[in-house]
Amino acid sequence: MNKSIHTREEKPLERIIEAGRSPLKQVWVDFVQYKDLLRSFVHRDWKVRYGQTRLGWLWMFIQPILSAAILSLLFSRIGSRDGIEIPFPLYVISGWIGWSFFSSASTQSSQLLQQYQAIIRKVFFPKLFLPISKLLALLPEFLVGLFLVLIYTLWSGYGSWNLLWLLLALPFILLSSFSVALLSFAIGGSYRDIQQLLPYFFQMLFFLTPVAYSWGLFGSALPPEWQFVVYLNPIAGAIELFRHALFGALFPIQYALLSFGSTMLLLLVGLALFRKEEARWMDEL
Amino acid sequence: MKRIEVEGIGKRYERNARREDLLMKRFFSAGSKKEEFWALKDISFQLKEGETLGIIGSNGSGKSTLLKILSRVSKPTEGRAKLIGRVAPLLEVGTGFHPDLSGRENIFLNGTLLGMPRASVLQKLDEIIDFSGIESFIDTPVKQYSSGMYVRLAFAVAAHLDSEIVLVDEVLAVGDLAFQAKCLNKMQELSQSGRAVLLVTHHLESLNRLCDSALWLDGGRMRDFGAADAVSARYRAEMMLRAKEIPAEQRSDRRGTGDIQLKKLQLLDEEGKEIQELEVGTLAQFALHIHSPHLQLDQLQNLRIQLNLFSENERFIGCYDSNMDLEQSRMPLPIELKTDLQSMHLIPGEYALVARLLINGKPADRLESALSFRVLPNARTSEFRRGGMHWELNWKKSEL
Helix, strand or coil: CCCHHHHCCCCCCEEEEECCCCCHHHHHHHHHHCHHHHHHHHHHHHHHHHCCCCCHHHHHHHHHHHHHHHHHHHHCCCCCCCCCCCCHHHHHHHHHHHHHHHHHHHHHHCCHHHHCHHHHHHCCCCCCHHHHHHHHHHHHHHHHHHHHHHHHHHHCCCCCHHHHHHHHHHHHHHHHHHHHHHHHHHHHHHCHHHHHHHHHHHHHHHHCCCCCCCHHHHHHHCCHHHHHHHHHCHHHHHHHHHHHHHHCCCCCCHHHHHHHHHHHHHHHHHHHHHHHHHHHHHHHC | CEEEEEEEEEEEEEECCCCCCCHHHHHHCCCCCCEEEEEEEEEEEEEECCCEEEEECCCCCCHHHHHHHHCCCCCCCEEEEEEECCEEEECCCCCCCCCCCEHHHHHHHHHHHCCCCHHHHHHHHHHHHHHHCCHHHCCCEHHHCCHHHHHHHHHHHHHCCCCCEEEEECHHHCCCHHHHHHHHHHHHHHHHCCCEEEEECCCHHHHHHHCCEEEEEECCEEEEEEEHHHHHHHHHHHHHHHHHHCCHHHCCCEECCCCCEEEEEEEECCCCCECCEEECCCEEEEEEEEECCCCCCCEECCEEEEEEEEECCCCEEEEEECCHHHHHCCEECCEEEECCCEECCECCEEEEEEEEEEECCEEEEEEEEEEEEEEECCCCCCCCCCCCECCCCCCCCCCC
């Protein structure tokens, strides 16, 4: 017979169940208790995506290589533009990996609530783990892409101490992706219409993000005093900072701060909205 | 030491307040009035370690809502509950299993979903696999499992959680008899090892066997709270009474179009006398009165009578259906109908009938517990408890 639970020395876990949102302290306690669930969710995500395929998890490596290959093929004929001396394919791919992480995380997060509703109806777990695990599940693809870009960059003769900027640029990409993913998780969970709309929204956003064109080109289309608007887009500054780390100064770095500001704002809005919608999901799912 | 303290918990739902997925609907329905109802109201009780509390009540009495609140799937509207210790919910088994994952992978997914650290799942892995008894399939995707195997694995995970509080919902009704017995033993072991166990059940037998005390919920309110055997006896008595005391025609808890209604349903013995008990294998007949309460109809065609049979623990046993002859005949209303004298083909136990009258295939009247009766053992049968079919077959010697 198991007597160990009587002799446990640590103070037993105490939970209060009341109306209203859980206090933040409770949320934290749950995070700690359920932390290993993140790993299970990531594993489940991969299994769903690659489970039925022959090549399985190899796709995680093949996909970024494929998109890199397609992009360089597409842009190899086009040389440098607007005074950028970087090989254009490299320029595009370096923007593409951040963008594709950002947009996949955001569009896929909008469907999470629907995918997990059978579980949510039956068991309690921290719902915030759903968008977090989605980000983690997409991370390997991003890292493979990053690896390819770094090799390409060094091979093309770039890279200097400037690469230290990556220490800021990479967390920035993650954070801006998370802020928008969280927002689309909270909204997409409650309004399915948004799920239909999101792909179009991201298609539009793609053209407003400096992925396949340079800041200079876009900047020249706008009067100087309006150029900052482009960097209200959280991922735009993150991508430019990333390029800054690889190739050195290409764009006014202070604009990255603007993107960071809007990232933080979206994060706060996302968290607040999530807390509000979560309470509704409990009763209405 | 107290493990669960519930004080004045209440839960209000808004009827028709299912998620409004369409933006349009949400905008336009902003001003519309919603009907509110309390699924739970003024629920208070305490549970100490080593105790097992059973919760009984008919469908819709608030049992699952209470369990949802205690397992934090849902929030109460008012009141407060305190849980001291880790909680292991054995709710619907297999929740969170993913069909493409193997049994072993699902153990990890399920264990962590119930709040267990990965390390302790790993530590108990052998014990869990051993308990489930499906060792040889543990690396097969669970989509290839039979439903029995699925349930075994799920129960095994949940039963091996490190916890001080266990919440159980109906898991006992699944799996084969041997595995059910194993589950019962495991539950007994859990409460003897000092855990506080809360068990929601329809099954009065397991209530009496496993629980110290019982809480009877009726329409979201606490109807009775006390020693398990006393509460379950009162519960059983009331359930039988509901069917017997209130004449069918006075009951309002019915569904269907209402064009015709069941006025009376009786079980008669060979002499035509009304009975509530009969021995296995004796002959009896059903008698039934149908009328049209608002006199919409004075005659009737295409009638079908279905008597759905449930055992004492509300498990569906089968259906006594009417044949085509009835559907083809034209009848005046009101009318009394009788079946032939025949065996009920049931093993000993308590049974209740849900009566359904259909006209042209559409439900005109549906009445729960329209009739309840008991089948008694005879010299040749033993005392079964769960309810089920009993058929005596004719065997003839065949010439070789």
